[in-house]
Structures are given as structure tokens and as C-alpha cells.
């Protein structure tokens with residue numbers, strides 16, 4: 001998919017124009033080089049050196065047609081090396097977090113925007129080289145490549161500090177290839193410089209789960225010393241609880257999975273119960289990370305007057321009809337869509353200050369299908385991360 005281009009000449013920043021073929025590869029990139037389906041655990045992937053020298057290919061896991069993850073729809077194998085376009089950096093991927101959004105992309109709950117697509121938008125890697133005009137990072141810099149790949153920079157949303165709502169936003173691992181690969185190209189202005197403190201594997205989940213959890217905390221309106229519910233206790237909640245505890249917020253965790261309840265208690269939750277249990281006190285705010293619409297009703301039932309239920313996911317099953325009484329007294333239900341770069345920068349700074357520690361379950365790149373399956377079936381404690389090198 002072509003990046004958004006700007007043609008106006010009213011003195012606004014001028015377009016980032018990137019020419020891509022209809023299949024989404026840069027114009028000068030080679031055609032896909034023989035991806036093959038991975039079945040079982042015994043797949044042999046050719047050594048990278050031989051692949052790159054002969055075909056300019058890298059290893060990647062790509063999706064051609066969305067399907068239930070149980071059918072292992074990602075194909076892992078050779079894929080053309082990305083080429084950094086104007087103002088882009090080519091990042092050598094060390095680790096890539098696995099996000100619930102990747103699951104929605106893979107299973108088609110998010111409309112397919114490019115095929116094949118390499119999912120993955122929580123990339124920690126090293127700048128390998130810079131495209132034309134890219135001067136922000138030098139080769140060798142450790143960077144994070146997030147969900148927000150690009151925005152137009154000129155629309156009313158972008159100009160009012162709400163670039164997360166940009167109608168021309170481009171997203172990594174959905175509209176352009178992401179980090180389930182050895183290399184990814186990313187716009188230099190949307191890439192984060194990373195703190196030195198944590199390892200690649202432990203930093204990766206901060207780049208979406210962490211940032212989105214942080215934005216969800218912000219929009220929930222929770223204040224220091226308040227009572228906060230977290231529905232769904234996966235990657236995002238296990239980071240957000242550490243921020244909440246740092247702010248002296250009492251956290252109540254609601255999850256159907258006993259392992260997740262135990263993780264919540266380990267991380268300082270006041271209480272952990274099943275999704276529809278009643279907590280020992282009414283909540284000032286609630287955050288929902290699980291994609292189940294009925295949780296909105298559950299959260300409203302235990303919310304104080306004037307409280308907010310913030311929905312942190314990009315996809316959710318239909319919300320059942322609700323009695324107006326549940327919403328009355330100025331309760332608010334609101335979604336969280338993407339994040340701004342400011343959210344990311346503020347959060348990464350705070351994460352280093354706290355410091356946040358992520359629980360990570362590691363998978364080799366070629367096992368991306370297994371990682372998605374584990375995520376779907378609540379079998380990940382903390383965050384799943386692909387180790388790429």
C-alpha cells in the first residue's frame with residue numbers, strides 16, 4: 001500500500017512520497033522468493049548468509065490469507081529484504097513482541113490491507129542503514145519500531161496533538177510489513193530511541209502493550225490513590241499495573257485465567273477475581289484489554305458514579321444492550337485508538353524510571369504461529385516475544 005502523499009502547496013511540510021508496487025514491496029525490491037508453509041516444528045530455514053548473498057532475501061513469517069491461527073496461517077521462509085525509502089531506516093530485528101492486534105490481523109478481524117503482510121509492531125533492533133534523507137539515527141543505534149508507521153502530519157487531528165486519530169495513518173504489520181522478520185523498514189520520525197537498561201526481549205512488549213496500556217491509563221482518568229479495575233491480564237495489563245502501583249493506585253484484576261490472576265497478585269494487585277466477580281470496593285475507573293464486549297457491562301456494574309471504562313483493544317465483540325441505569329450518573333465508556341508519539345516517549349521515559357520489568361515468554365521467529373496460538377488460548381504469562389537473533 002502506498003504511503004499517504006501530500007500534494008498541497010500551502011507551506012505545510014511536504015509529502016513523504018514512497019513508491020511501492022501494488023504488492024507493497026518497494027519498486028526496486030525483488031519479487032517474493034519462495035515462501036513456504038511451515039508445518040510442524042521441523043522446518044529447516046536456509047542459513048541467512050546464503051539466502052542473502054544469492055537472492056537478497058531474509059527470513060520472515062508472512063500472512064497471505066487470514067485464517068484461524070489454529071491452522072497456522074503464517075508462512076515462514078524467504079522474503080525479499082525491505083529497502084529503506086526516503087527518510088526511512090532499515091532495522092535489523094533482534095526481537096519482536098507478539099500483540100493481540102497481530103492475532104486480529106492474522107484471523108481477519110481487522111480487514112486485510114496488504115497481502116502478503118509481515119505482522120509485528122513491537123520491534124527492537126539495530127539501525128542497519130539509512131534511506132535517502134534519513135539522518136536522525138546512525139547505523140548501530142538501538143531503536144524500537146512501533147504500530148504507528150506514519151501519519152500525514154497535516155490533518156486537523158495531527159495538528160491538534162491527536163495523530164493517533166489521523167485518517168491517513170499507516171500502521172506497521174497491517175498496512176506495511178512489520179517485525180516478524182529479520183529486517184523491517186520504518187520512518188525515522190516514528191521510531192523510538194530506546195533506553196539502555198533492558199534487554200531486547202524485555203523491551204519489545206513495551207512498544208505496544210506498554211504504550212497502549214499507558215494511554216489507556218491516561219484516558220481512564222484514574223488518579224493517584226484511586227481504585228482501578230483491569231479486565232484481561234495479558235501483556236498490556238501486566239505492564240500497566242506496574243505504572244499504576246507506582247502511582248499508588250489500588251488495582252483489581254479480572255480474568256478468567258488462574259495463571260493470569262496469580263501474575264496479577266505477584267505484581268501487586270489488591271485482589272484478583274474472575275471476569276464477572278464483584279471486587280471488595282467500587283472502582284473509580286476500569287480498563288478492558290480482553291476483546292469481549294460483555295466485559296463492558298461487567299465493568300459498569302462495579303464502577304462508581306462519574307467513572308470511566310476505557311477500552312484498550314482495537315477489536316471487540318459486540319457490546320450487549322445495557323440498561324441506562326448502568327451508564328447514568330455520568331459514567332463514561334470510551335475507546336483508545338492507537339497512540340501518539342508523545343505517549344510513547346512519555347511512557348518509555350517512565351518505564352526506565354520505575355523501572356518496569358516485563359515477564360516474557362520467548363519463541364523463535366519460525367514459531368510465530370505457535371506464539372499466536374498461545375496468545376489466543378491464554379497460555380502466555382506476561383508477553384510473548386519472538387527472538388529473531
Ligand SMILES: [Zn+2]
Pocket residue numbers: 151152153154155156157158159163165166167168169
Ligand atoms: Zn493526520
Ligand SMILES: [Zn+2]
Pocket residue numbers: 099100101102121147208209
Ligand atoms: Zn499492538
